Amino acid sequence: MSTLQVSLYRYNPETDSAPYMQEFQIDxxxxxxxxxxVLELIKEQDSTMVYRRSCREGVCGSDGMNxxxxxxxxxxxxxxxxxxxxxxVLRPLPGLPVIRDLVVDMGxxxxxxxxxxxxLQNDDPTPAIERLQSPEDRxxxxxxxxxxxxxxxxxxxxxxxxxxxxFVGPAGLLQSYRFLADSRDTATRDRLADLEDxxxxxxxxxxxxxxxxxxxxxxxxxxxxxxxxxLLTNAT
Amino acid sequence: MSMRSLTxxxxxxxxxxxxxxxxxxxxxxxxxxxxxxxxxxTRSHTVSAQGGITCAIASADPNDDWRWHMYDTVKGGxxxxxxxxxxxxxxxxxxxxxxxxxxxxxxxxxDNGRIYQRPFGGQSKDFGKGGQAARTCAAADRTGHALLHxxxxxxxxxxxxxxxxxxxVDLVKNANNDVVGCIAMCIETxxxxxxxxxxxxxxxxxxxxxxxxxxNALINTGDGIxxxxxxxxxxxxxxxxxxxxxxxxxxxxxxxxxxRGEGGYLVNKDGERFMERYAPNAKDLAGRDVVAxxxxxxxxxxxxxxxxxxxxxLKLDHLGEEVLGKRLPGIVELSKTFAAADPAxxxxxxxxxxxxxxxxxxxxxxxxxxxxxxxxxxxxxNGLFACGEAACVSVHGANRLGxxxxxxxxxxxxxxxxYIEGALNEGIDYLDASQSDIDSALxxxxxxxxxxxxxxxxxxxxxxxxxxxxxxxxxxxEDHMQEGVKKLADLRGRIAEAHLPDKSNAFNTAxxxxxxxxxxxxxxxxxxxxxxxRKESRGAHSRYxxxxxxxxxxxxxxxxxxxxxxLGKRDVNFKPKTVDTFEPKVRTY
Ligand SMILES: Cc1cc2nc3c(=O)[nH]c(=O)nc-3n(C[C@H](O)[C@H](O)[C@H](O)COP(=O)(O)OP(=O)(O)OC[C@H]3O[C@@H](n4cnc5c(N)ncnc54)[C@H](O)[C@@H]3O)c2cc1C
Ligand code: SF4
Ligand code: SF4
Ligand code: FES
Numbered sequence: 082m083s084t085l086q087v088s089l090y091r092y093n094p095e096t097d098s099a100p101y102m103q104e105f106q107i108d109x110x111x112x113x114x115x116x117x118x119v120l121e122l123i124k125e126q127d128s129t130m131v132y133r134r135s136c137r138e139g140v141c142g143s144d145g146m147n148x149x150x151x152x153x154x155x156x157x158x159x160x161x162x163x164x165x166x167x168x169x170v171l172r173p174l175p176g177l178p179v180i181r182d183l184v185v186d187m188g189x190x191x192x193x194x195x196x197x198x199x200x201l202q203n204d205d206p207t208p209a210i211e212r213l214q215s216p217e218d219r220x221x222x223x224x225x226x227x228x229x230x231x232x233x234x235x236x237x238x239x240x241x242x243x244x245x246x247x248f249v250g251p252a253g254l255l256q257s258y259r260f261l262a263d264s265r266d267t268a269t270r271d272r273l274a275d276l277e278d279x280x281x282x283x284x285x286x287x288x289x290x291x292x293x294x295x296x297x298x299x300x301x302x303x304x305x306x307x308x309x310x311x312l313l314t315n316a317t
Numbered sequence: 318m319s320m321r322s323l324t325x326x327x328x329x330x331x332x333x334x335x336x337x338x339x340x341x342x343x344x345x346x347x348x349x350x351x352x353x354x355x356x357x358x359t360r361s362h363t364v365s366a367q368g369g370i371t372c373a374i375a376s377a378d379p380n381d382d383w384r385w386h387m388y389d390t391v392k393g394g395x396x397x398x399x400x401x402x403x404x405x406x407x408x409x410x411x412x413x414x415x416x417x418x419x420x421x422x423x424x425x426x427x428d429n430g431r432i433y434q435r436p437f438g439g440q441s442k443d444f445g446k447g448g449q450a451a452r453t454c455a456a457a458d459r460t461g462h463a464l465l466h467x468x469x470x471x472x473x474x475x476x477x478x479x480x481x482x483x484x485x486v487d488l489v490k491n492a493n494n495d496v497v498g499c500i501a502m503c504i505e506t507x508x509x510x511x512x513x514x515x516x517x518x519x520x521x522x523x524x525x526x527x528x529x530x531x532x533n534a535l536i537n538t539g540d541g542i543x544x545x546x547x548x549x550x551x552x553x554x555x556x557x558x559x560x561x562x563x564x565x566x567x568x569x570x571x572x573x574x575x576x577r578g579e580g581g582y583l584v585n586k587d588g589e590r591f592m593e594r595y596a597p598n599a600k601d602l603a604g605r606d607v608v609a610x611x612x613x614x615x616x617x618x619x620x621x622x623x624x625x626x627x628x629x630x631l632k633l634d635h636l637g638e639e640v641l642g643k644r645l646p647g648i649v650e651l652s653k654t655f656a657a658a659d660p661a662x663x664x665x666x667x668x669x670x671x672x673x674x675x676x677x678x679x680x681x682x683x684x685x686x687x688x689x690x691x692x693x694x695x696x697x698x699n700g701l702f703a704c705g706e707a708a709c710v711s712v713h714g715a716n717r718l719g720x721x722x723x724x725x726x727x728x729x730x731x732x733x734x735x736y737i738e739g740a741l742n743e744g745i746d747y748l749d750a751s752q753s754d755i756d757s758a759l760x761x762x763x764x765x766x767x768x769x770x771x772x773x774x775x776x777x778x779x780x781x782x783x784x785x786x787x788x789x790x791x792x793x794x795e796d797h798m799q800e801g802v803k804k805l806a807d808l809r810g811r812i813a814e815a816h817l818p819d820k821s822n823a824f825n826t827a828x829x830x831x832x833x834x835x836x837x838x839x840x841x842x843x844x845x846x847x848x849x850x851r852k853e854s855r856g857a858h859s860r861y862x863x864x865x866x867x868x869x870x871x872x873x874x875x876x877x878x879x880x881x882x883x884l885g886k887r888d889v890n891f892k893p894k895t896v897d898t899f900e901p902k903v904r905t906y
Binding site for chain 2: 093094095096124125128129131132133134135136137138139140141142143157159180181182184187191195198199200201203207209210211212213214215216219222226227229230260263265266
C-alpha cells in the first residue's frame with residue numbers, strides 16, 4: 082500500500098472557467114515523505130501544476146496550503162501527520178483569491194501586515210553602540226518575532242474571511258504586539274490609537290483556529306488578548 | 318512585438334539580506350530604485366541563516382578588536398582573502414551591526430543588556446595567540462530570519478519599491494559593453510519587460526543547488542552568476558565551495574555551527590571525539606574545511622556511524638534542555654522534523670554538505686563588478702554591481718568563516734548603495750540599448766518558449782547535480798574532474814535542446830525552472846573548470862593529487878573566462894590601509 086491517492090485543486094485562469102479537483106496516484110515507495118516531496122513528484126508527471134516553495138525547511142513561509150482540511154506548510158508536514166485512509170486532499174489556503182492551482186494572491190494579507198507599521202519606532206537619539214535590553218525584556222519577544230508570514234493563521238480565521246480589509250487578522254496582530262511588547266519601541270500610544278476601532282482587533286472571536294494551525298507554534302490569540310487589555314487600560 | 322519598459326536609476330536584483338541592505342541606502346537617497354525578487358523578500362535564502370553574524374562589537378569580550386577578526390578572516394580564507402576588503406568589512410562591521418539593532422533586530426542579550434555573542438569556528442583573540450573568541454552576534458538560532466525581516470520592515474518604512482515575484486532573465490548590454498538593465502518577467506502574469514537602469518545590482522545569492530545534497534534553498538540556482546557569465550563577464554574563485562560539516566544526513570538541512578559553539582561536539586561510531594586528533598587546539602571549532610575533511614577521513618577509514626557507516630554524530634544532549642531551548646530552539650525543531658531525533662536525548666546524524674559559494678562576480682569594495690582587460694589589468698564593468706553571496710569581493714578567500722556572510726551582506730550591501738548614490742549624483746550617462754541588444758538578451762527565453770520536444774527539465778537537473786556531487790565534492794582528483802567536465806559539456810548540449818512543455822503565462826513555475834536550469838549549468842561548468850585547473854589544495858579546494866598549498870604558483874584568485882572557457886589568475890590584495898599585511902603562514906588550528 083505505498084500508492085497514495087492525491088486529490089489536487091486545479092485552476093489555470095487562462096484555460097479553466099472554473100476550478101476542479103484532479104486525482105493523482107503517487108508511489109511513495111513506503112517512505113514517510115513530506116507533502117512538499119509529493120508535490121515535487123506530481124510536478125514531474127505534470128509540469129503545469131504550480132505551487133510556491135523556497136527553503137524546504139519551514140522557515141520561509143512560501144508553501145502554506147490546506148492539507149486534508151488543515152492549513153500548514155507542505156515542506157515540514159510528513160504524510161503520517163495528515164494522510165487518512167491513504168488519501169490526501171490539497172487545496173490552496175482558504176479565503177484568499179487563487180492565482181493558479183495552489184498559488185494564492187497574498188496581497189490583502191501583506192497589506193494588513195504593512196498597516197500595523199511593522200518596524201521599530203524610537204524617537205530617542207541613537208546611541209553609539211546598540212540600545213541595551215535586558216534578557217527579561219528580550220524574552221517578551223519570544224513567540225512573536227518568529228512569524229514567517231505564511232498566512233496559515235489568517236486564512237483559517239473566519240473573522241478574516243468576512244472582513245479581510247478591516248480586521249487586521251492574527252498574523253498582523255501578532256506582529257503588532259511584537260512591537261508593542263518591545264522595550265525599545267516608543268510608539269505604543271500611536272500603535273494603539275490605530276487599532277481602537279471596532280474592527281481592527283475587536284473582530285477577533287477567540288475561535289483559536291489560528292493557534293491550532295500555526296506551523297511555528299505561535300499564539301496569535303494570546304497576543305490579541307494582550308492588545309485588547311492594553312486598549313482597554315488605555316481607554317480608562 | 319511591443320514590450321513594455323520600466324525605467325529606474327538603479328535596479329537591485331535580489332531581496333535577500335544584501336539586496337535589501339543596498340535598497341535601504343538607495344531608498345533613503347530619494348533615487349528612483351526598485352528591488353526585483355523572484356520570491357517575496359522574506360522568503361529569500363537569508364531567512365535560513367541560523368547561527369549569527371560575526372563582528373567585533375566587544376560585547377562578550379570588552380577588549381575585542383576588529384583586527385583580530387580580520388586576522389581570523391584572512392587565515393580562514395587560506396590567504397587568498399583580499400586584505401583591503403577584509404579590513405573594510407571587519408572595521409566597518411560594528412557600525413552595520415549596531416544599525417541593525419537600531420532598526421529593531423531582536424538580538425539575544427547578555428545580562429548586562431548587550432548583544433549576545435557565541436563562539437564560532439576559526440575565531441581567536443590576539444591574532445591567534447589568545448585562545449577561542451566568542452564573536453558571533455545571535456538572535457537565538459534564527460539570526461537570518463531576524464535580520465531579513467528587520468531589513469524588509471525598514472524598507473517598508475522607507476517606501477522602497479518592490480517588484481515581488483519577478484524573475485530576472487538576462488542582462489542587457491549596450492554597444493559599449495556597459496550594463497544598462499535587464500530583461501525580467503512578472504511571474505504572476507508572464508509579462509516580459511525591459512528594465513532600464515543606470516546601475517544594475519546582482520544580489521541574487523548562492524547556487525548550492527548545483528549539488529545533489531545541499532543546505533541551500535530550492536531557489537538558490539545562481540541566477541546572477543549565470544546572467545553575468547552569459548553576458549561574457551568573468552567569475553572569480555569558483556572552485557571554492559564550502560561544505561558545511563553539519564548537514565542533517567539524508568535531508569541536507571543545516572544545523573548551525575553554533576551547536577558546536579555552545580559546546581556540542583562530533584563523535585565517530587566508537588563515540589570518540591575525533592576532532593581532538595585533527596585539530597588539537599580548536600577541536601570542533603576549527604575552520605569548516607578542516608572539520609569537513611576530518612569527518613570524511615573518519616568515514617573513509619571505517620569509523621562512520623549508521624548501517625552504511627556514511628555519517629557521524631553531533632552530540633548535544635549534554636547541553637541540557639534549557640540551553641537547547643533558549644539558544645538552539647530552531648535546531649531542536651529541525652532535528653525532530655528531519656532526523657527524527659530529539660537532540661536533548663540523542664545525537665543528530667550529520668555529514669558534510671554543500672553550503673556556500675566563496676567565489677562569484679569579482680568586485681571592489683564599492684560593489685563595482687570587475688573584468689580584466691587584454692593586459693590582465695582590472696577593469697570596471699560600467700553599470701554592473703554585485704553584493705552578497707553572488708559577489709566575490711573577496712572577504713572569504715578559499716574558505717568562509719561562520720557568521721561572516723551575514724556581515725558581508727550588510728557591510729557591502731550598504732557600501733554598494735552608498736557608491737551608487739554618489740555616482741548617480743555625479744551623473745551617469747550610458748548609450749541606450751539598441752533593439753538588437755535587447756533581442757540578444759531575449760534569445761534564451763525565446764528558445765525555451767519555442768521548444769517543441771526534447772528532454773525533461775527535472776531529469777537534466779538531477780543529472781547535473783549528480784555529476785557535481787560525484788566529481789567536485791570535498792576531495793577532488795584530476796581524472797574524476799576531467800570526466801565531470803566532459804559530462805557537463807555533453808549536458809550543456811542537451812540542455813540547449815531541452816523541452817518546456819508548459820507555455821502558459823500565469824504563474825508558470827516550469828518556465829522559471831527552465832531558466833534556472835540554464836543558470837545551474839553555467840555555475841556548474843565554471844566551478845568544474847576552475848577546480849580542474851587550480852592545481853593545489855587550499856581552503857575548501859582539496860585535491861588528492863595536489864595535496865599541498867602552492868603559494869609560489871597559486872597565492873592568487875582564479876578567474877574564469879566563459880567565452881574561451883579558460884582559467885586565468887588575478888592578484889590577491891595584500892595592502893590593507895591601516896594595519897600591517899598578514900603574511901601567509903601554514904594554517905593550523
Ligand atoms: C542553512 C544556512 C544557514 C546559514 N547560516 C549562516 C549564519 O548563521 N551566518 C552567516 O553569516 N551566514 C550563514 N549562511 C550563509 C548566508 O545565509 C547566505 O550566504 C546569505 O544569506 C546570502 O544572502 P544574499 O543576500 O546574498 O542572497 P539571498 O538571501 O540568497 O537572496 C537572493 C535573492 O535574489 C533573488 N533572486 C535570485 N535570482 C533571481 C532572479 N533570477 N530574478 C529575481 N530575483 C532573483 C531571490 O529572490 C532572493 O531575494 C547560511 C546559509 C545557509 C544555507
Ligand atoms: S482567535 Fe481570533 S484571530 Fe484567531 S482564528 Fe479566532 S477569530 Fe481569528
Ligand atoms: S503567526 Fe504562525 S501561522 Fe500566522 S503567519 Fe505567522 S507563522 Fe504563519
Ligand atoms: S518551503 Fe519554506 S516554509 Fe516550506
